[in-house]
Amino acid sequence: MKAQSKTETPGTHPLAGAEMSGAEMIVQVLADEGIDTVFGYSGGAILPTYDAVFRYNDEHGRDGQDAMSLIVPANEQGACFMASGYARATGRPGVVIVTSGPGATNCVTPVRDCIADSIPIVVICGQVPSAAIGTDAFQEAPVTGVMGSVAKHVFLVTDPERLEATVRSALEIAQSGRPGPVVVDVPKDVQNWIG
Numbered sequence: 001m002k003a004q005s006k007t008e009t010p011g012t013h014p015l016a017g018a019e020m021s022g023a024e025m026i027v028q029v030l031a032d033e034g035i036d037t038v039f040g041y042s043g044g045a046i047l048p049t050y051d052a053v054f055r056y057n058d059e060h061g062r063d064g065q066d067a068m069s070l071i072v073p074a075n076e077q078g079a080c081f082m083a084s085g086y087a088r089a090t091g092r093p094g095v096v097i098v099t100s101g102p103g104a105t106n107c108v109t110p111v112r113d114c115i116a117d118s119i120p121i122v123v124i125c126g127q128v129p130s131a132a133i134g135t136d137a138f139q140e141a142p143v144t145g146v147m148g149s150v151a152k153h154v155f156l157v158t159d160p161e162r163l164e165a166t167v168r169s170a171l172e173i174a175q176s177g178r179p180g181p182v183v184v185d186v187p188k189d190v191q192n193w194i195g
Helices: 022-032 044-060 076-090 108-117 143-148 160-175 188-192
Strands: 004-006 037-041 069-071 094-098 121-127 153-156 182-187
Touching: 022 044, 022 160, 022 188, 037 044, 037 076, 044 069, 044 094, 044 121, 044 182, 044 188, 076 094, 076 108, 076 121, 108 121, 108 143, 121 143, 121 160, 121 188, 143 153, 143 182, 153 160, 160 182, 182 188
Parallel strands: 004 153, 037 069, 037 094, 094 121, 121 182, 153 182
Antiparallel strands: none
């Protein structure tokens, strides 16, 4: 099955006008959509989003409980399989947050498993800064190309103004029609953008 691939999603979104970083926007959208558990393994290209998860928990957690649980297994493949199991057990989409390059490519097998079994997961991958895409930068991988053959849909977000709508679309696409995995590739500069 060949995944659909888009560079961006058109449209505005409910958080328009709120000042926050792209990474904070990702976390806020997940929270708005009822996601209270994420799975992942951090690395340099996704650190802004991990920091945003920790800040979100500091601001919204109660009585020592995180508002958004972060489950960190031994590696990215484990994170994806855990998200798949979570989706199977709860009927809700599993969400995975991983870094660029080998972090993203370690997710290929579980993403393929999810497409075969119609399991809704969303994999949010960090990516090298937009200007470095295609330069063979450290830990760069052509995520849209690699995941395009195994995922239901793949996004590369190069316009931070489209980030919120893209994450919302990813969650919707993962659950609509025949459920399946959706990959959102987010360059580090888009995560660090303040808008």
